Amino acid sequence: MAKTQRLLELLMTVNRKRKFTVGELAQEFGVSQRxxxxxxxxxxxxxxxxxxxxxPHGGYRVLKERILPPIAFSEEEAVAIFFAIQSLRHYSALPFAAEAASATSKFYAYMPPDVRERIDEMRHRVDFVTPKRQADSPHLSILLDAAVNQKVLAIAYESREKQTNRRIQPIGIYTQNGLWYCPAYCFYTSSYRVFRCDRIQTAVECAETEPLDLRDIHLDNRESRLAGEEKNSIAIRAELTRVGVQKCEAERWSAPMLTIRPDGTGSLSGQIAESDRDFFATFFIGLGREATVTHSPELLASMRSYLAELSGKYP
Amino acid sequence: MAKTQRLLELLMTVNRKRKFTVGELAQEFGVSQRxxxxxxxxxxxxxxxxxxxxxPHGGYRVLKERILPPIAFSEEEAVAIFFAIQSLRHYSALPFAAEAASATSKFYAYMPPDVRERIDEMRHRVDFVTPKRQADSPHLSILLDAAVNQKVLAIAYESREKQTNRRIQPIGIYTQNGLWYCPAYCFYTSSYRVFRCDRIQTAVECAETEPLDLRDIHLDNRESRLAGEEKNSIAIRAELTRVGVQKCEAERWSAPMLTIRPDGTGSLSGQIAESDRDFFATFFIGLGREATVTHSPELLASMRSYLAELSGKYP
DNA sequence: TTATCTATGACAGCTTTTGTCATGATTATC
DNA sequence: GATAATCATGACAAAAGCTGTCATAGATAA
Structure with missing residues (x-):
């Protein structure tokens, strides 16, 4: 069994060094070159x-695709991994989509038949739903690469009406509600902004621009690091019925603003950006009788004009 | 190398049989018992x-945890799997949460140092955001097990105002927008219904009730299989702007009813249950100017009365 | 008691692996 | 063009590892 062991270690050594000579390894492993x-x-x-x-200067090399030492999983772990990969199936775009696919099929192929049956039975009984969008985000890999390796990209971005060309330095990418976003430093506006990846039409590396040192800023801390950037905010407050509370809980942004009372009712209060006023107006109107907005006057005004508009539409 | 090969096959055979004797295997593999x-x-x-x-009647057994034959992944595949597991981290509840965790740590431990570094660098630069809820769903495993193995459960369910005890037979579980749902046949209402898992207070197996044969009904086909079960259905139709289409796409139920035109606008039309009329009325009012409802009169009537009520609330 | 199991040690014979040596071939460098 | 650093391969004997056989022993169900 010594040989099997050595081969596995050799595999790892070889993967680590990428370039090496036979003599080198012979010495390291204490065996002959042969x-x-x-x-x-x-x-x-x-x-x-x-x-x-x-x-001279020759030797061995490992080309691209390295093979990692084999890992043995327990049945339960394997099933969990399988479903983790499955959970990505609703995403229309992914960085490393191809690899995930080949990994699942490899996984599936290696399972003994009875585990495979078990997976098949569960496959249609567990699902992770994510809104499907036709919006494609073809530049995810480039954006991610730029974020990891601190590169500046030149992008063509289509925001609302106008199209702009700008240089950005990505901080990372994340997906939410079926869309991909890329927080980045924007050299065009000299500020941090979040870009929607499907609106990025082209993205190429821009070697001329000197990148900033953003190694310590990443997805998990950017909010606190970049706090204080907010502009005009307005205070809002609404009372919620029990059903209203439940509906609010479904919204990601609500968590920090939501207070729930023991009887199940609750209230929503906090600061919102002026630019989000319309969003909140429609949101509360959608809640209908389950919410009673008390603040702010501006928000109430928006809601009234909205209601007036709709009443005109459905007289 | 013959031995290594044999050991791997032995591993699989042993996992398959769970119980076996030495003589049996010796014969099967054509080697001696020794x-x-x-x-x-x-x-x-x-x-x-x-x-x-x-x-006599003795022999070998494999206890619980089976170990699957080791699988070798390429570096890219490994990274993809790692992030697939990571993508689950925002879920507050998961069936097989523990296994997923042990799988990641095993994975991470087996990576050579440089791949580990690469993962660390990417870890904070890719994220899969899912709304965080305080809602906990402790019965997921039981529900899933019942769905896979065709069992009837007795549950205590808290819907809106009242609390009910009912027997259900789950079809599967799915998560959407941070909450887990369980479509099931409900013996209490004699119909198919979707339950919110966090509102299920207790769930125990109920051996007395004879389960239905729902093996052919699962998450991916239940909608079409159960069509025609609707009673008083009404036809609805609405025109959608581009933004309206995007908002609709976020809703799981919309898929079969939604038509998207090349320019991004679209329409929503189909049959809905009379009992869902209120839901759709608020939904379309929430869409505001992004939707124009043209059918049916009943739905429009609901919307109007709703608007009138709101106008009275925010005069 | 008997038949059916696992468990272990010893050892000869067989197979595989390893080291050594010899021989070639390629190529960067001086 | 000589030289040294590399890989490449074959042959063969020595070493190591694996396997089968046999002997022995203990446990346990019927």
């Missing part, structure tokens, strides 16, 4: 893409 | 939980 050569050939047969060059 | 004994000991050392009983 043995290493035979081992490397075996790894090749396993599918590890080794490539060798003769002559 | 060899099998030695092999089994080696599998034990690998961590396979084997247990043996001597005497």
């Amino acid at each position: 043995t290493i050569l035979r081992d490397l050939q075996e790894l090749s047969e396993w599918g590890v893409p080794l490539y060798s060059e003769v002559g | 060899t099998i004994l030695r092999d089994l000991q080696e599998l034990s050392e690998w961590g396979v939980p084997l247990y043996s009983e001597v005497g």
